[in-house]
Amino acid sequence: MELVRYILRRTILSTFVVVGVTFLVFIVAQVVPSDPAALYAGPRPTAEQIEKARQELNLDAPLAERFVTFAKAMAAGDFGVSYKSRRLIADDLRAYLPATLELAIFSTGLALLIGIPLGVLAAARQGNWPDRLSSLGSIAAVAMPTFFLAMILQLIFAQWLGILPLSGRLSREISIAAPLPMITGFNLIDAVLAGRIEVVGDALKHLILPALTLASYPAGVAMRLTRSAMIEILERRHVTAARALGLSEPRILFGHALPNAMGPALTVIGLSFAYALTGAVLVEIIFAWPGLGRYVSEAILAKDFPVIAAVTMVVTICYVVMNLLIDVAQALVDPRVALS
């Protein structure tokens, strides 16, 4: 019962947050700029274009009325027309969102896969060199500018070693000569659905570098959280009992201690997903990854303001929904969360 009430309350709160987000985007888009119409009309607009934008935005109407119009359009998925591509922004979003989500999900998995075992290792060898090395690594991961890390990885793995592709989402031979049918928009899934296993390998190769860039920071966080959770659990009696029984060290660590230390994993999933959505803006442009991040960074250069507003809106809503799901999952895993 408590659980149902908790979930309901979180859902209602998230709905309010979405309304608030819409309002804030509206304010930043239409009130903060000195001349919103000029911003919406694109770079170097003519007087006519500005006048047209002024009428479309209905700038002479009262603020409340304009907000209602804005919110209605957003809810209906009407984000206007991109200045640069002259296409409906909604269509662009539909084309680019799966690529970003694929990258975000993959990098989140990668972060857990790197961070958790390292955290276990660091806790097991506390104060020893694996511990120190991974602490050092996680500090460095925080300080490393995402865009710079992306360039370094490109330099090492694509330029010097030549084992991974420099950029893009699929090799030219596939994307141009024999493109995948777009079913879900996730290349890995579409390739399996189309029965083309060789494309899965190609898609994976292209995913690794951008995903690794985005995974470095959350992996560091995952490592630190796992480490401290493990240190606490390794001192508990059931671990001592397992030791007394003569169980092997790996079995104690991964079989008995780690399952109890998995609480932080959910936190890291949320954080990592958020980081990937944000970092996408910086990483996708470097890896020519055709997702929302590249879309928005190209919009910045083209002064395509409606696109920036639309992407901010959509990504933030993804983010709010993701956080809600994680809170609910956390309450389901550990019902004590719902009580606090």
Next chain:
Amino acid sequence: MTRLVHRLGWPGTIAFGVVLVFVLLAVLAPWIAPYPGQGAGAPNVAAKLLPPSADYWLGTDHLGRDVLSRVIYGARVSMTNGILIVLFALLIGLPIGLAAGYFGGWIDEALMRGTDVFLAFPALLLAVLMAAALGPGFLNSIIAVAVTWWPWYARLARAEVLVLRGQPYVEAARLAGVSHPRIIIRHILPATGRPLTVQAALDVGPALLTAAALSFLGLGILPPTADWGQMVDAGRKFFPARWWYSAMPGLTIFIVALAFSILGDALRDRKGGANRASA
């Protein structure tokens, strides 16, 4: 010196030294930079994209300017960015957090739900939207990042006030008929100030990183003023063949952010507990 090492440990002391060096580089740029004119933006087309050499220690950029001088001049913008972002964020967040914590009730509810809305955004995206709305430029990019930064200080200040509000000396002041604004400013602010200042000092590094990301995207200060993030972006066209152009400013951002982060850890773990810090 030995006291500093004792208090911060060796990594913290070295990090402190690095930060100090960059502050000095920023302040003394015109006297330290080997080519002050180029650092400030004057082109030198005879020496385009030269690799690091005795004349140009970190190579030259696509306009022939000395990358070392540009990096040193960039310290002015980038360090100021970090400090001003945190300062602006404090200016917004502190009053909101103080009011929410002190008055409680519906004021608290309204202010904190508003804060939640700001926190619902992926920070960089909100900064991008804000910067795009304001247009590029030094001050605008700082405001854009500060807008995403203040909610943390509002929350921190509120949490501090909630503890202080029940303290006997605050109750005494209230019973003595001291007005609300006066209690907040004279009796609560000084006590919340210290933990917040420490936090703000630690945030300069991350703030600087966010500002660098914004200027990498072309929303920061406009050329020809040197800025690290913008240099990395400009050098991307020549990467990796002319790697130094992007790599040097990129590495500089990393070193400075790393120094701030290690210094922050050292301050947090320092011997003698948190309260003795500012002595």
